[in-house]
Amino acid sequence: MSTVPALSIQGLGHRFGPRRVLKDVSFSVAPGDFTVLLGLNGAGKTTLFSLATRLYAQAEGTIRVFGIDIRQRMLECLRQMGVVFQQPTLDLDLSVEQNLFYHCALHGLARRDAAARIAAEIDRVGLADQRREKARRLSGGQRRRIEIARALLHQPRLLLLDEPTVGLDIASRQFMLDHVRRLCREERLAALWATHLIDEVGEGARVVVLHKGEVLADGAAAQLIGQMRAPSMRAAFESLVQEREAA
Amino acid sequence: MSPIHYLRCFGGITNREWLRFLNQRGRFFSALVRPLVWLVIFATGFHFVLGVSIIPPYETYIPYAVYIAPGLLAMILMFNGMLSSLSMVYDREMGSMRVLMVSPLPRWFLLSAKLLAGVIVSVLQAYAFLAIARIWEIEPPWYGYIAVLPALVLSGLMLGALGLLLSSAIRQLENFATVMNFVIFPMFFASSALYPLWHVKEASLLLYDICEANPFTHATELIRFALYGQLESTSAVVLIATTAIFLTLAVYGYDPAKGLMARRAAE
Numbered sequence: 001m002s003t004v005p006a007l008s009i010q011g012l013g014h015r016f017g018p019r020r021v022l023k024d025v026s027f028s029v030a031p032g033d034f035t036v037l038l039g040l041n042g043a044g045k046t047t048l049f050s051l052a053t054r055l056y057a058q059a060e061g062t063i064r065v066f067g068i069d070i071r072q073r074m075l076e077c078l079r080q081m082g083v084v085f086q087q088p089t090l091d092l093d094l095s096v097e098q099n100l101f102y103h104c105a106l107h108g109l110a111r112r113d114a115a116a117r118i119a120a121e122i123d124r125v126g127l128a129d130q131r132r133e134k135a136r137r138l139s140g141g142q143r144r145r146i147e148i149a150r151a152l153l154h155q156p157r158l159l160l161l162d163e164p165t166v167g168l169d170i171a172s173r174q175f176m177l178d179h180v181r182r183l184c185r186e187e188r189l190a191a192l193w194a195t196h197l198i199d200e201v202g203e204g205a206r207v208v209v210l211h212k213g214e215v216l217a218d219g220a221a222a223q224l225i226g227q228m229r230a231p232s233m234r235a236a237f238e239s240l241v242q243e244r245e246a247a
Numbered sequence: 248m249s250p251i252h253y254l255r256c257f258g259g260i261t262n263r264e265w266l267r268f269l270n271q272r273g274r275f276f277s278a279l280v281r282p283l284v285w286l287v288i289f290a291t292g293f294h295f296v297l298g299v300s301i302i303p304p305y306e307t308y309i310p311y312a313v314y315i316a317p318g319l320l321a322m323i324l325m326f327n328g329m330l331s332s333l334s335m336v337y338d339r340e341m342g343s344m345r346v347l348m349v350s351p352l353p354r355w356f357l358l359s360a361k362l363l364a365g366v367i368v369s370v371l372q373a374y375a376f377l378a379i380a381r382i383w384e385i386e387p388p389w390y391g392y393i394a395v396l397p398a399l400v401l402s403g404l405m406l407g408a409l410g411l412l413l414s415s416a417i418r419q420l421e422n423f424a425t426v427m428n429f430v431i432f433p434m435f436f437a438s439s440a441l442y443p444l445w446h447v448k449e450a451s452l453l454l455y456d457i458c459e460a461n462p463f464t465h466a467t468e469l470i471r472f473a474l475y476g477q478l479e480s481t482s483a484v485v486l487i488a489t490t491a492i493f494l495t496l497a498v499y500g501y502d503p504a505k506g507l508m509a510r511r512a513a514e
Contacts, residue, residue, distance in 0.1 A: 053345075053348075053349045054348070054349070055345060055348060055349070057502075075351040075352065075353070076351070078349055078350065078351040079351040081349070083345075083349050085342055085345050087342030087345070088342060089342040089343050089345055089346050090343070091263070091267070091343055093266075093267060093270045093271075094263070094266055094267070094270070098263075098266055101259065101262075102259050102260075102262070102263050102346075103346065104259070105255050105256055105258055105259020105260070105262070106256050106259055106260075106346070106347065106350035106352070107256075107350060107351065108249070108251070108252030108253075108255050108256060108351075109255070110255070
C-alpha cells in the first residue's frame, strides 16, 4: 500500500494584499483518510481550497498531491482531484445528466464510459430517477448529492469538499457524511472535508483545526479532546480558540 | 494529455453552449429580431436619406438595406460575443466557472474553447439572419454564402475575445450595462456598418480615423467583401492581430497569479 500522502501541505501561506489569510499551514491527508478541516467562517478554509485547485496562485509553501508538487505539474494533480465547492456549481438550466456529461467531457472521458459512470454514480447517491430533471427542480440536498456524484465521475483518488453541507437539512447532511466516509473506508479515497459545523467531526475522525489562517491542532478527534481535557469536541475547539486568542 | 482529451473537452464545452442557447429561446429571437429591426425599419427609413455610391465590392448602385447587411451580421456576432462574456461573469458569480477552471487542461485552452464554442453558436445565428434577409432582397451570390464563413468565424473570434477580455475585468453582472454604453454602441456607430467611410471623412477627419482604427469596421468590411467572394486582406490582418491581442490579454486576465482575478481576490 502506498505511503505517499494523498495531499501534503507544507508551510502554506497566502496574503490578500496586506492581509495575511494563511500562515505556515502544514498537514497531510493519507489515502483512505477522512480528514475534517475545522474552522470558523473566515478561518482560511476556502482560500486553502482555492490554492489547491489553482483558482488562486500559490506563492508560499508547497502543496503536493500524491507526491507531485502542484506548481510543477498542476494538470496531473487536478486529474487526481474531485472537488465539491462551497458555492453551488451546477448549471441550473441543464438536466442532471447534461451537467454530468459536461463534467466528463472536461475530463476527457469517452461518451460511452461517461454514460456508464454517470449511471453508477447517480445510482449511488440515490437519484437515478432524477437524471433527466433540470437541476433547477432539485432540492438543495439533491443538488449537493449530484455535485458529489459529479466530483467522483473521473475516479479521483483525493476528494476536496468545501462546506458541502451548508444549508442542508439533517437527513441530507447525514447522507453526505455517511457517503463520503464509506468511500474512504471501502475505496481508500482520501477526503478533506472543510466545515465550521463541529458536530460533523464525529468520533474517530481526524481533525485539523484552522483558526485565522493558522493550524491550532492536528490529530484524532478523541486525542484532541483528551489533550484539552474537554468533555466534547465543541468544548475542545472553544478552548483551543480561547487559548490562541489569549496568547 | 492526449489530443482526444482536448477534442472531447472542446465538444463538451460547445455542447453546453448550444444547450444553454436552446434553453434560452428569448436570446435566439432577440439575436435575430435586433438586426431585422434595423434592416426593416432603419434601412427603409434611411433609404432615401443616405445615398450609397458605387463602391467596392458592389458593381452597381445598391439599396441601403444591402449596404447595412454586413454590419448587421457583425452586430449579431458582437452581441453574442458580449452575451457570451456576460455568461462568463454569470458563471463566475454562480460558481460554474470553477468547474471549468479545475478541469485538467491548460487555462488558455479552456478559455479558447469557450470562445470558439460561442462563435459556432453565433455563426449559426448569422446564417439564420442571412436566410431571412433574402425576403428583403439581400441576395449575395451563392458562393458568397460559403466565402463568408471564415469571415464570420474570424470576426466572431475577435469580438468574442474582446468579450472575454471584458469579462475578466467586469467585477459584477450589473456592470454589463456599462459595457453596452461604452463598448457596443460606440463600436457599432463609429464604424462602416451604417454608412460608408467616405461619407464620414467628408464630415470629420477625426471620426474617420477613429472608424478606420475600429476593429468592428474591419469585421464589417471583411464580411462585406467575403459575401461577394472577395478578400479584404487589410481587414483580415487587423482582425487576426486584434484577436491575438484580446485573447492574450484575456488569458492574462484570468491568470490567478497575474491578472485581474488575483487583484479582485485581494480586494
